[in-house]
Amino acid sequence: MSEGIVTGERGLVELDRAEVAARAERDPEWLRERRLHAADVYQRTPMPTTRLEEWRYTDLRDKLDLEALEPGRPAEVADDPAAWPAGLRAAMDDDREASAHIVLIDGAVVHTDLDPALAAKGVVVESLARAVHDDDMWEDSREYLATQAVSPERGKFAALNAALFLDGVFVRVPRGVHVDLPIRVTRWVSTPGVAHLDRVLVLASEASQVTVVDEVLSDDLASHTFVSNVAEVIARDGAQVHFVQVQRLGRNAFNHTEHRTLVHRDATSDSLHVSLGATTSRLDLNTQMIGPGSRAELLGLYFGDGDQHFDHNTSQDHVAPNAFSDLLFKGALDERARAVFRGIIRVHPKAQQTDAYQTNRNLLLSEDAAANTLPNLEIEADDVKCSHGATVGQLDEDSLFYLMSRGIPEARAERLVVLGFLGEVLSRLSLGGVIEKVTREIERKLENH
Amino acid sequence: MPRNEAVQDLNLDEYKYDFVDSEKHVFRTKPGLSEEVVRQISGHKDEPEWMLDLRLKALEIYESKPMPTWGGDLSKLEETLKEIYFYVRPQDQMERSWDDVPADIKETFEKLGIPEAEQKVLAGVGAQYESEMVYHSLKKEWDDKGVIFDSIEDGLKNHPEIFRKYFGTVIPTADNKFSAMNSAVWSGGSFVYIPPGVELETPLQAYFRVNQERMGQFERTLIIAGEGSRAHYIEGCTAPVYSTESFHSGVIEIVVEKNAHFRYTTIQNWSNNMYNLVTQRALVNEGATMEWLDGNLGSKLTMKYPSCYLIGEGAHGNILSIAYAGDGQHQDTGGKVVHAAPNTTSSIVSKSISKGTGRSSYRGLLQVHEGARNARSNVECDALLIDENARTDTYPYIEINEKSAHIGHEATVSKIGDEQLFYLMSRGMDEEEAMALIVRGFIEPIAKLLPLEYAVELNRLIELEMEGSVG
Numbered sequence: 001m002s003e004g005i006v007t008g009e010r011g012l013v014e015l016d017r018a019e020v021a022a023r024a025e026r027d028p029e030w031l032r033e034r035r036l037h038a039a040d041v042y043q044r045t046p047m048p049t050t051r052l053e054e055w056r057y058t059d060l061r062d063k064l065d066l067e068a069l070e071p072g073r074p075a076e077v078a079d080d081p082a083a084w085p086a087g088l089r090a091a092m093d094d095d096r097e098a099s100a101h102i103v104l105i106d107g108a109v110v111h112t113d114l115d116p117a118l119a120a121k122g123v124v125v126e127s128l129a130r131a132v133h134d135d136d137m138w139e140d141s142r143e144y145l146a147t148q149a150v151s152p153e154r155g156k157f158a159a160l161n162a163a164l165f166l167d168g169v170f171v172r173v174p175r176g177v178h179v180d181l182p183i184r185v186t187r188w189v190s191t192p193g194v195a196h197l198d199r200v201l202v203l204a205s206e207a208s209q210v211t212v213v214d215e216v217l218s219d220d221l222a223s224h225t226f227v228s229n230v231a232e233v234i235a236r237d238g239a240q241v242h243f244v245q246v247q248r249l250g251r252n253a254f255n256h257t258e259h260r261t262l263v264h265r266d267a268t269s270d271s272l273h274v275s276l277g278a279t280t281s282r283l284d285l286n287t288q289m290i291g292p293g294s295r296a297e298l299l300g301l302y303f304g305d306g307d308q309h310f311d312h313n314t315s316q317d318h319v320a321p322n323a324f325s326d327l328l329f330k331g332a333l334d335e336r337a338r339a340v341f342r343g344i345i346r347v348h349p350k351a352q353q354t355d356a357y358q359t360n361r362n363l364l365l366s367e368d369a370a371a372n373t374l375p376n377l378e379i380e381a382d383d384v385k386c387s388h389g390a391t392v393g394q395l396d397e398d399s400l401f402y403l404m405s406r407g408i409p410e411a412r413a414e415r416l417v418v419l420g421f422l423g424e425v426l427s428r429l430s431l432g433g434v435i436e437k438v439t440r441e442i443e444r445k446l447e448n449h
Numbered sequence: 450m451p452r453n454e455a456v457q458d459l460n461l462d463e464y465k466y467d468f469v470d471s472e473k474h475v476f477r478t479k480p481g482l483s484e485e486v487v488r489q490i491s492g493h494k495d496e497p498e499w500m501l502d503l504r505l506k507a508l509e510i511y512e513s514k515p516m517p518t519w520g521g522d523l524s525k526l527e528e529t530l531k532e533i534y535f536y537v538r539p540q541d542q543m544e545r546s547w548d549d550v551p552a553d554i555k556e557t558f559e560k561l562g563i564p565e566a567e568q569k570v571l572a573g574v575g576a577q578y579e580s581e582m583v584y585h586s587l588k589k590e591w592d593d594k595g596v597i598f599d600s601i602e603d604g605l606k607n608h609p610e611i612f613r614k615y616f617g618t619v620i621p622t623a624d625n626k627f628s629a630m631n632s633a634v635w636s637g638g639s640f641v642y643i644p645p646g647v648e649l650e651t652p653l654q655a656y657f658r659v660n661q662e663r664m665g666q667f668e669r670t671l672i673i674a675g676e677g678s679r680a681h682y683i684e685g686c687t688a689p690v691y692s693t694e695s696f697h698s699g700v701i702e703i704v705v706e707k708n709a710h711f712r713y714t715t716i717q718n719w720s721n722n723m724y725n726l727v728t729q730r731a732l733v734n735e736g737a738t739m740e741w742l743d744g745n746l747g748s749k750l751t752m753k754y755p756s757c758y759l760i761g762e763g764a765h766g767n768i769l770s771i772a773y774a775g776d777g778q779h780q781d782t783g784g785k786v787v788h789a790a791p792n793t794t795s796s797i798v799s800k801s802i803s804k805g806t807g808r809s810s811y812r813g814l815l816q817v818h819e820g821a822r823n824a825r826s827n828v829e830c831d832a833l834l835i836d837e838n839a840r841t842d843t844y845p846y847i848e849i850n851e852k853s854a855h856i857g858h859e860a861t862v863s864k865i866g867d868e869q870l871f872y873l874m875s876r877g878m879d880e881e882e883a884m885a886l887i888v889r890g891f892i893e894p895i896a897k898l899l900p901l902e903y904a905v906e907l908n909r910l911i912e913l914e915m916e917g918s919v920g
Contacts, residue, residue: 053519352837364852367819377843379862382834387861392849 011067012160012195012226015039020163023071030142031132038152038162045156057340057372058311063280064254069226071164072194074108084110087219088188091248095213097432099181100125105188107166107196121177128168128199141172141203149232149260150199155284157256161197161230168199173208173239182211182244182431187229189218189249195226202232204239204267211242213434217277220250227278231259235267237291242270244434248441249277251306258284263323265291272429275302275310275331276441282311289316289323289351300329301425303442304337304369305449314343316358318351321381327358330425332418332442333369334449344376345388351381358388363395363421365414365449396421415446466687466718468560470553470660474579477537480663482530484508487633490536494602494636497609507622507632514626520781520812521750526724529694533665535634537579543600544584554578561687563656573598575655577668580636591649597642598653601669604640611642616671619702619758620730628728631667631700638668638699641682645675645706652681652714657697659688659723665696672702674709674737681712687747690720694749697723703731705739707761712740714899719747721778727753735761735790742898743770745780754812756785759793759821766795771895774807774839783813783844788824788854799830800892803839810842817854824851830860833891 020039024032047066048055081089088103095101099118102125103111109127124137131137132145146152152159169185189196204210216227227249235241241261249255255278261269275281287296302310316325331339341360362371375388395417403413422442426435476493478486487508491501516523544550547564558564558576567574573587575598582600591598597608605612622632639655659666674680688695697719705711711731719725725748731739741755757766768784786795801809809832817824832841843860865887873883889896 349838362849364849364854367852369852370848370850372849373847373858374845375843375858375860376845377832377841377860377862379832379834379841382837382839382864384834384862384864387859388843389860390845390847390856390858392847392854392856394852394855 011069012071013066015042015163023164028132031145034146035163038146038159041152042156042159042163045159047156054313054342058280058282058309063309064226065224068193068224069195072106072166072191072196074166075106075110075190077105077110079111085188085190085219087217088186091186091215091217094433094437095184095186097181098184099179100183101186102127102169102183103186103188104167104169104198106191107198109167109169118177118179122174123177123179124170124172125183126170128170128201129166131170141170141201144203144232144234145201149234149262150230150258154258157228158230158258161199161228161258164195165197165199165230168201171200171202171210171212173204173210175205176207178209179211182213185212185214187214187216189216189221189225189227189253192221192225192252193223195228197228199230200232202234202241202243204235204241206236207238209240211431213244213246213431215246215248216255217248218250218253221252223252225253227253227255229257231257233259233261233269235261235263235269237265238267239264240268242429242431244272244429244431246274246434246438247277247281249281251279253278255281257282260286260288261296262288262290263294263296266293267291268295270297270299270429272299272301272425273312274438275312276438276445279307280309283313285312285314287316287325289318289325290320292320292322294320294323296325297428298325298327299425299428301422301438302329302331302339303422303445304331304339305334305445306337308337310338311340312342316345316356318345318347318354318356321350321352321354323351324355325357328425328428329359330361330422332363332365332422333371334365334445336366336368338370340372341390342374342376343388344378345386347379347381347384347386349380352383354381354384354386356384356386360390362392363418364392365395365418414449415443418446419443466561467690467720469689470557473553474537474539474661475541477534480532480534482508482535482630482634486535490634490636493536493538496605499613500605503617503622504633507629510623511626511629511633514629517626520752521779529724530696532663532693533696534661534663535665535667536636537661537664538581539579540581540583543582543603545586547584550584554583557658557660558584558656561656561658566654570651571654572649572651573653575600575639577637577655577657577666579659579661579664580666582637594647595644596647596649597640599640601635601638601640601671604671608640608642611673612640612671615673615702615704619704619732620700620728625728627698627726628700631669631698631728634667635669635700636667638670639672641670641672643674643678643680643709646677647675648679649681652683654683654685657684657686659695659697662691663693663695665698668699670699670701672711673704674706674711676706677708678706679710681714683714683716685716685718687718688720688723691722693722695723697725697727699727701727701729703739705731705733705737707734708736710738712742713755714742714744716744717747717751721747721749723748725751725753729753729755731757733757733759733761733764733766736763737761738765738767740767741769741784742895743768743782743784744895745772745782749777750779750781752781754783754785754814756787757795758787758789759795760789762790763792764790765793768797769895769898770797770799770811771892772799772801772809774801774803774809776805776807778807780809781812782809783811785814786816786826788817788821788826791820791822791824793821793824795826797828798894800895801831801841802833802835802888802891803841804835806838808840808842810844811860812844814846814848815856815858816848817851817856819850821851822853824854826856828858831891832860832862833888834862834864
């Protein structure tokens with residue numbers, strides 16, 4: 001992929017087709033075509049406004065300045081931890097248990113390692129930009145890149161990512177293979193003022209098992225920086241996929257993640273999204289129960305402070321009968337932070353015997369914090385069990401009082417109650433390293449409370 | 450018959466108010482909405498200049514606002530409205546005695562059981578036929594205590610100072626496209642004033658009937674419940690079934706003064722060719738309580754979200770909504786509560802039943818402003834599906850800007866459980882009885898708040914609709 005700048009004077013407001021083609025000149029033909037198509041979709045798709053239900057509470061005019069951004073270029077960083085930023089090394093040091101590591105800096109892969117025993121079984125963990133040139137590795141996978149899961153037509157940001165993504169992560173697990181330890185993806189952002197676009201494609205073949213832990217992080221950034229990530233996860237019949245994403249970007253980052261999972265017959269998808277960093281962070285999370293007997297758990301955790309704005313837009317699509325899905329998003333908001341949760345369970349007409357649940361709970365820790373929650377249901381089958389719940393409130397006075405009556409100082413008691421509240425989410429997904437990392441970050445935030 | 454077929458055959462949709470009187474009227478406007486129509490309506494009412502100005506301004510606002518793209522399907526409404534009669538005057542004057550109401554109109558209300566109910570259980574009755582109130586009466590004891598229960602037109606004529614102080618203040622003309630339309634062409638509706646401290650022991654009722662084909666009804670109701678007063682107002686609505694579409698768009702404004710308690714009940718049973726787009730809102734002052742009991746059984750499409758604006762400390766809002774959507778019907782209903790003062794509390798309970806190709810949607814807003822300390826609210830939505838083609842949706846909007854708020858929302862969707870049915874049938878009930886009992890149990894929380902006669906009527910309606918459902 002070349003380093004050509006794609007845009008004119010108006011940043012990313014408009015994409016020039018010829019320049020998108022030039023940037024993709026080293027891509028295989030089929031991918032170049034896909035990028036050009038995505039660029040066309042981007043051009044004709046208007047920027048979302050608050051008039052759209054899905055963007056009602058996030059006004060992009062205040063939060064994202066496309067004119068000031070140009071697409072990032074590959075960082076020239078060696079495949080050597082000594083050359084990496086301290087924050088990246090620290091994050092890696094906490095990830096001891098892993099079957100593979102893949103490290104991206106500013107959207108481009110700088111390091112990959114994979115347990116040779118797994119490689120021998122046909123497991124692939126590779127830079128996406130490299131994988132697309134390798135026909136053996138790529139086999140029948142190309143039909144999934146920016147097509148069925150997150151096509152450009154999904155929206156403005158999906159189109160932008162498909163047109164311009166620099167690199168990303170490709171994971172493929174062959175039929176019946178179990179990858180017991182997590183595959184650790186660490187995406188570090190260092191250059192401010194640009195748009196970093198990358199994507200993840202996970203293909204879990206029939207009856208395979210895999211866990212991906214994806215962490216995106218940076219120091220505080222000197223200027224407005226756009227981080228775009230698309231994750232496409234395909235869980236074929238009977239596969240089990242666990243996907244964790246921890247977002248710890250610094251201030252001035254605008255993060256957009258679009259994550260879509262297709263869950264086939266008797267397959268299981270568990271996901272956890274943790275939002276701690278960035279100035280604005282938007283997650284579009286969709287899980288499609290397209291096979292009978294499929295199961296999904298969608299967990300979310302957020303802690304906002306300062307002027308952070310989190311917008312979590314989730315959907316559980318029950319297309320096939322006999323499927324189960326359960327969503328739990330919990331968050332605490334301090335100082336002037338604001339969280340939006342908009343979730344929808346859609347039960348399509350043929351999806352009888354659906355079991356679907358959705359819960360969003362918010363804790364307001366300061367007078368100026370705010371939460372908007374919109375848990376929606378659209379049910380077009382009758383033999384279903386569906387429910388949703390949402391709450392907004394302050395710290396539980398009884399718990400606080402109890403702890404204080406045991407001699408715990410108020411500030412400490414408050415922290416314990418908040419951690420207990422958020423801990424419910426973490427306790428539902430036991431993954432070494434992640435819980436400690438997230439808890440430590442929340443404790444750090446609570447110290448300022 | 451196998452159970453599934455039995456469920457298919459449940460006939461909840463039989464409409465018993467489908468009778469037509471011959472069309473008689475003393476005046477009607479040309480179809481469609483125009484400045485000329487607005488001027489004619491105002492002229493017929495012999496209104497003060499300020500009201501005509503308000504109507505004309507409202508028409509401009511209506512025309513400038515786009516058709517809503519959310520809620521129900523309004524894509525064909527613009528065409529329908531071109532054919533609608535916006536004003537039909539059925540008789541020359543409103544009567545105070547049923548004996549003076551023209552025989553055919555009186556007969557209509559007799560079929561609906563209104564004069565009988567008036568004798569037995571009501572403090573006062575208003576009856577609207579097409580665009581005008583044809584009958585209005587209040588029992589003498591309440592008249593003596595200073596209660597005003599009149600047509601909205603007489604309210605404007607006889608109590609101009611109260612009228613002008615409150616009209617359009619709870620629901621401004623520009624609130625939404627249909628409140629603007631109503632403000633331009635309003636006709637009929639009630640004007641109610643309950644003096645401070647007066648407690649009405651029996652309800653006031655207004656009854657709305659549309660007879661004319663392609664009719665638009667635009668009643669406007671203004672209610673002021675004085676400090677410490679207590680009252681219950683019931684509205685009922687029916688119309689014959691036509692193959693063309695009719696239109697109803699009311700605006701109901703209520704001011705509940707300090708420590709007053711006001712309940713507003715709607716049993717909406719419009720025919721299935723009616724668009725029913727209504728704006729209902731109450732301003733609830735310090736220590737006062739507002740209760741909306743909203744029953745939507747009829748219409749083709751209803752979009753209606755009764756609202757409580759809790760503007761005084763300790764105000765309480767209560768919304769109970771029940772919706773039934775049969776074949777071809779869409780009930781897009783729910784409620785709105787805005788907590789704008791400390792220690793305010795609210796509760797929304799919504800129950801819906803969808804059958805055949807019916808769709809019921811709960812749409813609600815719960816808003817807590819910064820500074821509305823210790824606001825508490827709970828929302829519960831239950832939906833029952835009686836058919837594989839039925840649809841139900843839940844769209845709550847919860848916007849919280851106050852740390853000390855305590856807010857909960859819950860919704861469940863289920864179908865009539867085989868176990869419940871089996872249990873009741875094992876006790877010797879047939880399937881039809883069992884089904885009706887379950888549905889009655891489902892709406893019980895709402896039915897029990899109605900005056901006994903109305904609860905009986907609602908139950909009877911459900912039973913009637915379940916009848917002959919199992920072959």
